[in-house]
Amino acid sequence: MRSRRVALALALTLGAGAIAAACSIPGRVQIADTYWEVILAAGLVSPAAYIGPHQWAVAISPDGRQLAVGGMSPEPLLYDLQTGARLPSPSTHREWVMEVGWSPDGRYFASTDFGGNVIVRDLQERREVARGSGRDVAYTFAFHPTRPLVAWGAYDGSVRLVDLRDGRTVRTIPANEGGVLYVTFTPDGSQLVSTGEDGRVRFFDPDTGAPGAVWAAHAAGITSVAFSADARRAVTGGDDAMVRLWDVARGTLIYERSPHRGWVNFTTFLPDGRYLSVGTDDAVSVWPADPPGPPTRLDAGGWLMCVRPLPDGSGFVTSGKDGVVRIWDAGTLEVRQEIDVFADIDRGTWRWPAL
Secondary structure (H helix, E strand, O other), rough: OOOOHHHHHHHHHOHHHHHHHHHHOOHHHHHHHHHHHHHHHHHOOOOOOOOOOEEEEEEEEEOOOOOEEEOOOOOOOEEEOOOEEEEEEOOOOOEEEEEOOOOOOOOEEEEOOOOOOOOEOOOOEEEEEEOOOOOOOEEEEEEEEOOOOEEEEOOOOEEEEEEEEOOOOEEEEEOOEEEEEEEEOOOOOOOEEEOOOOOOEEEEOOOOHHHHHEEEOOOEEEEEEEEEOOOOOOEEEEEEEEEEEEEOOOOOEEEEEOOOOEEEEEEEOOOOOOOOEOOOEEEEEOOOOOOOOOOEEEEEEOOOEEEEEEOOOOOOEEOOOOOEEEEEEOOOOOOEEEOOOOOHHOOOOOOOOOO
């Protein structure tokens, strides 16, 4: 959860009730984010004890059979995607889970938490293969598409590459000034890509760590970058509320628009070339492939944190602040299944207003 220092003084003068009531006013995104930072900094809520509705991350297993969700609980929540039944969690954290995901072959599962800790488990051998710990070590990670390698990005601005076979750190690469917000690989695995608070998309050779292209892509932190299946295009989203489509080979901007009232939380591609973005305005935007143009906006009933395509291309999955995971049909653009994650977990006897 990134700082919103400009709104901090305002939040300090407001009670929790007043902030909750401010949900409908302009700037509610900044107020809500600062609200959580204030009560956490004051020790009023502990990420180790409080269970809340926000679900920051969602992932689908490569075979399309399982769904993982990460949010305001200390363990990744695992579900059977067909039945919606809860499955045993693959790992446990001491704080809120920030990111979840499988390796492309389904063998490894990784998760990060609010304290910056990352855990990688070998599901086949049922053992932990890698762990990073310490404040703000990592919120974001990515598995290499073809090799037993995982990368995670840190708030110190570096990206760490780890061999999944023995948990050995292969190399640490200085990446983004101010902290790494997102990390991924190009579809063929030839380049490691990071985004950060510096508004840059940076490319690296994963074998040598040598830097490549740099895109000055946004005026603020870049929360997400994704590549089309043919690697010809990329889409980025940022704290400046912009969604931008790029020509990867040229590193040039193709199309841009600001469809979300607050910052953009996540972007991704569908297999057919359309791309998706979610943000802090209660909607998921579905963007056309060719020619580029304005998106179709779908009401999701609450701020959205993450969106992922289903492996078979038939739909996509969203998660957000209302604690409900929704599976959408890629053809009709309608919700075909809902899983109420928040109702499915023990949340205690009371909770702070969920802005």
